[in-house]
Amino acid sequence: MSDTTVATGRRSRWGLFIAPVLLLILALAWTGFWFYAASQAEVAADAWRAQEAKSGRIYDCAKRSIAGFPFRFEVQCSGASVALVSQNASKTPFTAKLDNILVVAQVYDPKRVIAEFSAPATLTDGVTQSTFVVNWSKGRSSVFGLPAVPERASLVFDDPNINRLDGSVQVPLARAKQVELHGRLADGSPADHPVIETVLHVAQGSVQGVHPLLAEPFEADTRAKVTGLSDLTPKPWPQRFREIQAAGGHIEIVQSRIQQGEMIAVAAGTLGLSANGRLDGELQMTVTGLERVIPALGIEKMLEEGVPQATLDRVAPGVKSQDLNNLFGALDRAVPGLGKVIKQNANAGVAAGINSIGTESTLEGKKARSFPLKFVDGAVLLGPIKVGQIPPLY
Incomplete structure (x- = not known):
């Protein structure tokens, strides 16, 4: 080899x-x-x-x-x-x-x-x-x-x-059956003034112990955009909200839809913050099936049993529960049965009030009513009626 x-x-x-x-x-x-x-x-x-x-x-x-x-x-x-x-x-x-x-x-x-x-x-x-x-x-x-x-x-x-x-x-x-929350930086959003786009979806959600209406299953989808941020570094939320308020930032509700049975509500608008850290702004709402929602509020039953002062403070600030009860008693004494008739027709009165501040509309092929929902320094107003109070965010 x-x-x-x-x-x-x-x-x-x-x-x-x-x-x-x-x-x-x-x-x-x-x-x-x-x-x-x-x-x-x-x-x-x-x-x-x-x-x-x-x-x-x-x-x-x-x-x-x-x-x-x-x-x-x-x-x-x-x-x-x-x-x-x-x-x-x-x-x-x-x-x-x-x-x-x-x-x-x-x-x-x-x-x-x-x-x-x-x-x-x-x-x-x-x-x-x-x-x-x-x-x-x-x-x-x-x-x-x-x-x-x-x-x-x-x-x-x-x-x-x-x-x-x-x-x-x-x-x-x-x-709920499912809750999803998604967020992302908006396209073209600058690093020193980021804009956040969010999507919230709730499937078959329900809330117990607040009101019978909320106990019924509902579907909710909301798309929003947050502006006024200076950066995305970790900060306490009160500090973050103060920065948004100082920069004139806001939360834009691009689209919101809630459905519960035959009732469908959509809303869009812009919410900002007052100097006191409370919500300011307005949402334009369109609702179908409003005639079904109002009876479910049980207003006539509430009047029949007596209105709690806490409820009056929310919906009619300055009105005393005893004064309201005295009024119904005086009506009954003047015209027997008049106070009871007014109580039993309270829902119709509320419906007429909403109809007076809104306009006829159509939503998803159904008759609807459109009206503004205003937020003034934390107070939630449906027309002239105060329906809620949101606590300060800072």
Whole structure:
């Protein structure tokens, strides 16, 4: 055998080892990269927590771990808790505790982060000391654009329900088939004056213990746009609202639709903030099935049983409950039965009042009524009638 043949055989045998050796080197390099990136993820998480804490949002985990090797990062947070220290006008802590949060990011797409939340969550209001229990079958969120300013984010809960704890008894407050909240930076939005577009969808929602109308299932879809922001860095909400008010910012309700049975209501308009931190603005509403809604308000029954002073303060400020009852008594004495007739026709009077301030319209092929819903320094006005009062946002 010639020397040339021996040399060729050696080179061919060495070629058999080149691919495995390169693969081993690549695997070791990838492993080193993954563990380094995982350690940096923990550093980034700690830095984010510290930044949030300065804004009054304190996040903590009883136990935290990172897994997902080799192609993704999975951050597991067991015994998660959130304390909102300065997020409301009263500056009283609001706390939430969750069983578990799983945050996932792909190595090849680190800008997109997905999180899953395990029920239940326990919420405690520091002002009233009330405790609420929130459950859901599936809860998840996604954020795109990290680690810089997020470009878009979503939050979705399936079968959510909220119960208030009354001792050891859970009292139902609200529930839905699904709740979705989506937000994104508007196209062309500048970094120093970002504009946020949001979409809220509620499927088969209901609220108990407030009014029988709200206890009936409803569908809601709202699209809104928020302006007046100076940046998207973490800040307490009262500070954020003050900045929006100072900049002349507003919330534009681009489109809102609520349906409950035969009743359909759509609204659009702009809401701003007064110097007192209360809502100012006007929504133009169009409603079908209003004749079905008014009897459900039970106004004549309320008058028959006596109007609570708290209700009068809301719908007719300055009018005393005793004065109203005395009026009906005087009417009955002057003309027997007159007070009762007025009470029984109260709904018709309210309907006539709304008809007088609105105009006939058509909505989705049905007869409807259009009218303005005004917000004046927190007071909610339907024509000249005050129907509610919204507390200040800061």
